[in-house]
Amino acid sequence: MAEKTVREEVQRIAEEARAASGALAQTSAEERNGALAAMAAALRSHAEEIIAANALDMEAARKAGTKESLLDRLMLDKGRVEAMAAALEDLVALPDPLGRVQDARTLSNGIELERVSVPLGVVAVVYEARPNVTADAAGICLKSGNAAVLRGGSMAAHSNEAVARVLADAAASAGMPHGCVGLVASTERAAADELMQLHGVIDVLIPRGGAGLIRHCVETSKVPVIETGTGNCHVYVHASADFDKARAIIVNAKCRRLGVCNAAETLLVDATAAEGFLPAALAGLAARGVTLHADERASAVAAARGIETQPATEDDWATEYLAADLAVRVVDGVDEAIDHVNRYGTKHSEAIVAEDEAACEAFLARVDAAAVYANASTAFTDGGQFGLGAEIGISTQKLHARGPFALDALTSYKYVLRGSGQVRA
Amino acid sequence: MAEKTVREEVQRIAEEARAASGALAQTSAEERNGALAAMAAALRSHAEEIIAANALDMEAARKAGTKESLLDRLMLDKGRVEAMAAALEDLVALPDPLGRVQDARTLSNGIELERVSVPLGVVAVVYEARPNVTADAAGICLKSGNAAVLRGGSMAAHSNEAVARVLADAAASAGMPHGCVGLVASTERAAADELMQLHGVIDVLIPRGGAGLIRHCVETSKVPVIETGTGNCHVYVHASADFDKARAIIVNAKCRRLGVCNAAETLLVDATAAEGFLPAALAGLAARGVTLHADERASAVAAARGIETQPATEDDWATEYLAADLAVRVVDGVDEAIDHVNRYGTKHSEAIVAEDEAACEAFLARVDAAAVYANASTAFTDGGQFGLGAEIGISTQKLHARGPFALDALTSYKYVLRGSGQVRA
The missing domain is CATH 3.40.605.10 (Aldehyde Dehydrogenase; Chain A, domain 1)
Known part of the structure; x- marks a missing residue:
C-alpha cells in the first residue's frame, strides 16, 4: 500500500x-x-x-x-x-x-x-x-x-x-x-x-x-x-538457602516455559554454597537440555563433576535467552548479588533463595524490579497468579x-x- | 561549551x-x-x-x-x-x-x-x-x-x-x-x-x-x-445558573492570576441565559481590563449595552492566553458546551455553573479533564488546595x-x- x-x-x-x-x-x-x-x-x-x-x-x-x-x-x-x-x-x-x-x-x-x-x-x-x-x-x-x-x-x-x-x-x-x-x-x-x-x-x-x-x-x-515484557530475570541462591527448595525454584523458573518473560536467565550462587548446591542443580538443568554459560568459578565446580559448560561472557549476563540457556555466576554474598541484578536485570522479576531473613529482606528492599521474590519462582509474575485477572503485558517501567x-x-x-x-x- | x-x-x-x-x-x-x-x-x-x-x-x-x-x-x-x-x-x-x-x-x-x-x-x-x-x-x-x-x-x-x-x-x-x-x-x-x-x-x-x-x-x-501545565480552561454558564455565582466564578477564574494554568480562557453561555447573564458579567470583566473575544451572538448582546468586544476567530477557542483576554461564545445547551470543551480544551480544569443537577452531572461525567467543577472556580486546581501538599506541576495527560x-x-x-x-x- x-x-x-x-x-x-x-x-x-x-x-x-x-x-x-x-x-x-x-x-x-x-x-x-x-x-x-x-x-x-x-x-x-x-x-x-x-x-x-x-x-x-x-x-x-x-x-x-x-x-x-x-x-x-x-x-x-x-x-x-x-x-x-x-x-x-x-x-x-x-x-x-x-x-x-x-x-x-x-x-x-x-x-x-x-x-x-x-x-x-x-x-x-x-x-x-x-x-x-x-x-x-x-x-x-x-x-x-x-x-x-x-x-x-x-x-x-x-x-x-x-x-x-x-x-x-x-x-x-x-x-x-x-x-x-x-x-x-x-x-x-x-x-x-x-x-x-x-x-x-x-x-x-x-x-x-x-x-x-x-x-x-x-x-x-x-x-x-x-x-512490557523484557525479562532478564535472576535466581540468587544465598549461602543460607535450603538447597532442595533452591533446585526446585531454578528448574521451575528456567524450564517451566522457555519463551516467557518471567523465565530465569541467570543463576547466581554464593561462593560458600557453590560446592554444596551447584553439582546437583547444574546436572539437573543439563539433563533437561539446558546449556550452561558459566563463569570461571562455576565452571570449575561443574568440570570437577563432569558437567559440561560454556564460558560465560559479559554478553551472557545481559542476555534474555528465551531459550534453553542459563548463565551461571558465583558471587561473594548478597551485596554482590544485588549489584549484579541491578546492573544487568531488566527490572522484571528477581528471586532470592535463603533461609536467612536479613538476606531476604536486603534483596527484597534493594533490588529494583517490578516483582521481587524470596523463596519462590519468578514464574509467578502474571496477572492471573497475582489475583489481578487478565493482563495486557508485564510492565518493566516505573x-x-x-x-x-x-x-x-x-x-x-x-x-x-x-x-x-x-x-x- | x-x-x-x-x-x-x-x-x-x-x-x-x-x-x-x-x-x-x-x-x-x-x-x-x-x-x-x-x-x-x-x-x-x-x-x-x-x-x-x-x-x-x-x-x-x-x-x-x-x-x-x-x-x-x-x-x-x-x-x-x-x-x-x-x-x-x-x-x-x-x-x-x-x-x-x-x-x-x-x-x-x-x-x-x-x-x-x-x-x-x-x-x-x-x-x-x-x-x-x-x-x-x-x-x-x-x-x-x-x-x-x-x-x-x-x-x-x-x-x-x-x-x-x-x-x-x-x-x-x-x-x-x-x-x-x-x-x-x-x-x-x-x-x-x-x-x-x-x-x-x-x-x-x-x-x-x-x-x-x-x-x-x-x-x-x-x-x-x-x-504539565497547559490550561485552556472553560467556564460554562448553564441556563439554570445562579447568575451572581456565575459572575463571581468567571471573574475569579479569569482575573485572580492571569498567568497561571488553571485560569479560565473561554466563557461559554447558554443562549437562553445570554441576555440575563452576559451584560453585567462582560461589563465587570471589561472594567477589570479584560479584552473580550466574542462570537456573533455574544458580541450582539455586548454591543447593545455598549460593551466593546473583538470578533472571536477559530484560533481564539484554542488559545491559552495567559493574559487579560477572554474568549466568549454562546452555545445551545449542555451538549454543545461539552463538545466545545472536549474539542478545544487541554484536559486541565473545566467548570459548569448550573443549579440544574442533571446538567451538572452530565458535564462532570462527560468532560474529559483532570479536574471538573460544578459551581466552583477552576482556580482551585492546585496540590495545596486539593490537600495533596506541594506539587511539581499539573499533569494534563492520563x-x-x-x-x-x-x-x-x-x-x-x-x-x-x-x-x-x-x-x-
Missing part, C-alpha cells in the same frame, strides 16, 4: 476510536459485559471462518520457511478459538474498573472532592505473531471502557482481520459505539510508525513483542509508551503501572469537584 | 544521580526530613550569596531588555529565599510517600504478596525562568526518595547554580548520597536534548514551562515525559498521574512476594 494511503488508514481508524471513546466511557458495566458476552458468542459462531482465514496465514508462513515454534504460535483451531471466547467471558466476571471513588473529601471551603477512575481513552496495541492477542487486547480494552486500535504482525494478517471483524461487528450489535475495536490492516512498518505520531489522538501505546519492537517504540513514539498490566492499569482518574459558588482568595 | 562537553556533563550528572538513587531509596523518612531541614537552614545562611548570584542574572536580563514581568519572576530577595526555605520545611511535615503497603494478600499457594510504594528513581526537571523551582523540585524529589537532575533556564543560570550548590552541600552534610541533587549547568539546548536521550538512566522527565517546551519534550524525549503532580505521583511501586519454596505448576 502507498505510504500516504497507509497513513490515511491509520489516522481514520485512530480518529474513529477517539470518537468512540467518549461514548464508550459513558457505558455501564452491564452494557460492556453484555458486549463481551456477545463477542465471545460471535467468535464461537464464526469459528470456521476464522480458522479458514488462519489457514491462509499458515500456508504463507509455511511457504516462507517459518520455523515450527512460530507456526505453532500462529495456528488457530477450534480449541484455540474456544479459548479466546472463554477469555472474553472471564473478563465479564471481573469487577468494573471504572467509576471507582478512590478518594473523597470535603475541602475546608465546602467543596466536595472525589477522585474517580475513568478510562485512559484510546489504547493502541502493537503486537507480533499470536492472533489471540487481537481478541485478548480488544476484550481487556472494552472491559475497561477504552477504544482499542490494534496492529498485529504481517504473518497473522488474515487471522487478525477475521477476528477483529467478528469482534467489531458483535460489539456494534451489542450497542457499543462504532470504532471502539479498530484493526489497522496495513502491516507495513509505516502503519505502526504513523500510530506513534498520533499524540493527542491515542492516549497510550503498548507494544507486545520482542525487545527490538519495544526499543523502536520507545525511541520513535510521541504517544506515551508502556514498556511510570503508571509496574508488573502485571491488568484492568486497573488501563484506567486513569479525574478529580470531580462539586461546589456552591466557591471562588479562590 | 562544546557539544561533546555538554553531553559529557549531562551524562556525568545523570549517572551520579542514578548511582545515588539506590542509596536514597533506602533512606528513612527521618533521614530525608533531616536533610530537608538542613537544606532550608542552608538557604537561609547562604541567602546573601544566593542574592548576589541572582543580581548577576538580573543585570544581564535587564541589559538584554527583558520585560518587567519576567524580571519579576527571576528576582530573588531575602523574602523569596525565606519562602524557598519555608517551602522545604513544609515538606518535612507531609507524610512519607515511601514504603506504603498499597495491597497485601496471601495467595492460594501461600505466597504473601505486598504492593509497596517505592521512588521512581531519577527524576529530571526541565524548567524556565523562576529560580525557586530549583529548590522546590530538589525538595519534592528528595522527600519522595528520588534523585533529581535539574536543568533551569539560561536567564537564571547564576541563581540556579548558587541555590543548587547550597542544597547539594547541605544534603550531603546531612548524610544523603552524593549526586542526589544535580544541576546541569549548561543552559544550551543540547543539554536538555541530551537528558531526553538518557532512557534507562533517567526514569521520568518533567518539563515545567510554556507549551513550546512541553511539545519539544514530548516529540524528542526517549525518557517518559509527564506533560498516564501515571492526572491533575496536581504531588508527592505520591513521584512514586512507583513494587510487588514483594515472600514464599516458602513455591514453584508454578
Whole structure:
C-alpha cells in the first residue's frame, strides 16, 4: 500500500476510536459485559471462518520457511478459538474498573472532592505473531471502557482481520459505539510508525513483542509508551538457602516455559554454597537440555563433576535467552548479588533463595524490579497468579503501572469537584 | 561549551544521580526530613550569596531588555529565599510517600504478596525562568526518595547554580548520597536534548514551562515525559445558573492570576441565559481590563449595552492566553458546551455553573479533564488546595498521574512476594 494511503488508514481508524471513546466511557458495566458476552458468542459462531482465514496465514508462513515454534504460535483451531471466547467471558466476571471513588473529601471551603477512575481513552496495541492477542487486547480494552486500535504482525494478517471483524461487528450489535475495536490492516512498518505520531489522538501505546519492537517504540513514539515484557530475570541462591527448595525454584523458573518473560536467565550462587548446591542443580538443568554459560568459578565446580559448560561472557549476563540457556555466576554474598541484578536485570522479576531473613529482606528492599521474590519462582509474575485477572503485558517501567498490566492499569482518574459558588482568595 | 562537553556533563550528572538513587531509596523518612531541614537552614545562611548570584542574572536580563514581568519572576530577595526555605520545611511535615503497603494478600499457594510504594528513581526537571523551582523540585524529589537532575533556564543560570550548590552541600552534610541533587549547568539546548536521550538512566522527565517546551519534550524525549501545565480552561454558564455565582466564578477564574494554568480562557453561555447573564458579567470583566473575544451572538448582546468586544476567530477557542483576554461564545445547551470543551480544551480544569443537577452531572461525567467543577472556580486546581501538599506541576495527560503532580505521583511501586519454596505448576 502507498505510504500516504497507509497513513490515511491509520489516522481514520485512530480518529474513529477517539470518537468512540467518549461514548464508550459513558457505558455501564452491564452494557460492556453484555458486549463481551456477545463477542465471545460471535467468535464461537464464526469459528470456521476464522480458522479458514488462519489457514491462509499458515500456508504463507509455511511457504516462507517459518520455523515450527512460530507456526505453532500462529495456528488457530477450534480449541484455540474456544479459548479466546472463554477469555472474553472471564473478563465479564471481573469487577468494573471504572467509576471507582478512590478518594473523597470535603475541602475546608465546602467543596466536595472525589477522585474517580475513568478510562485512559484510546489504547493502541502493537503486537507480533499470536492472533489471540487481537481478541485478548480488544476484550481487556472494552472491559475497561477504552477504544482499542490494534496492529498485529504481517504473518497473522488474515487471522487478525477475521477476528477483529467478528469482534467489531458483535460489539456494534451489542450497542457499543462504532470504532471502539479498530484493526489497522496495513502491516507495513509505516502503519505502526504513523500510530506513534498520533499524540493527542491515542492516549497510550503498548507494544507486545520482542525487545527490538519495544526499543523502536520507545525511541520513535510521541504517544506515551508502556514498556512490557523484557525479562532478564535472576535466581540468587544465598549461602543460607535450603538447597532442595533452591533446585526446585531454578528448574521451575528456567524450564517451566522457555519463551516467557518471567523465565530465569541467570543463576547466581554464593561462593560458600557453590560446592554444596551447584553439582546437583547444574546436572539437573543439563539433563533437561539446558546449556550452561558459566563463569570461571562455576565452571570449575561443574568440570570437577563432569558437567559440561560454556564460558560465560559479559554478553551472557545481559542476555534474555528465551531459550534453553542459563548463565551461571558465583558471587561473594548478597551485596554482590544485588549489584549484579541491578546492573544487568531488566527490572522484571528477581528471586532470592535463603533461609536467612536479613538476606531476604536486603534483596527484597534493594533490588529494583517490578516483582521481587524470596523463596519462590519468578514464574509467578502474571496477572492471573497475582489475583489481578487478565493482563495486557508485564510492565518493566516505573511510570503508571509496574508488573502485571491488568484492568486497573488501563484506567486513569479525574478529580470531580462539586461546589456552591466557591471562588479562590 | 562544546557539544561533546555538554553531553559529557549531562551524562556525568545523570549517572551520579542514578548511582545515588539506590542509596536514597533506602533512606528513612527521618533521614530525608533531616536533610530537608538542613537544606532550608542552608538557604537561609547562604541567602546573601544566593542574592548576589541572582543580581548577576538580573543585570544581564535587564541589559538584554527583558520585560518587567519576567524580571519579576527571576528576582530573588531575602523574602523569596525565606519562602524557598519555608517551602522545604513544609515538606518535612507531609507524610512519607515511601514504603506504603498499597495491597497485601496471601495467595492460594501461600505466597504473601505486598504492593509497596517505592521512588521512581531519577527524576529530571526541565524548567524556565523562576529560580525557586530549583529548590522546590530538589525538595519534592528528595522527600519522595528520588534523585533529581535539574536543568533551569539560561536567564537564571547564576541563581540556579548558587541555590543548587547550597542544597547539594547541605544534603550531603546531612548524610544523603552524593549526586542526589544535580544541576546541569549548561543552559544550551543540547543539554536538555541530551537528558531526553538518557532512557534507562533517567526514569521520568518533567518539563515545567510554556507549551513550546512541553511539545519539544514530548516529540524528542526517549525518557517518559509527564506533560504539565497547559490550561485552556472553560467556564460554562448553564441556563439554570445562579447568575451572581456565575459572575463571581468567571471573574475569579479569569482575573485572580492571569498567568497561571488553571485560569479560565473561554466563557461559554447558554443562549437562553445570554441576555440575563452576559451584560453585567462582560461589563465587570471589561472594567477589570479584560479584552473580550466574542462570537456573533455574544458580541450582539455586548454591543447593545455598549460593551466593546473583538470578533472571536477559530484560533481564539484554542488559545491559552495567559493574559487579560477572554474568549466568549454562546452555545445551545449542555451538549454543545461539552463538545466545545472536549474539542478545544487541554484536559486541565473545566467548570459548569448550573443549579440544574442533571446538567451538572452530565458535564462532570462527560468532560474529559483532570479536574471538573460544578459551581466552583477552576482556580482551585492546585496540590495545596486539593490537600495533596506541594506539587511539581499539573499533569494534563492520563498516564501515571492526572491533575496536581504531588508527592505520591513521584512514586512507583513494587510487588514483594515472600514464599516458602513455591514453584508454578
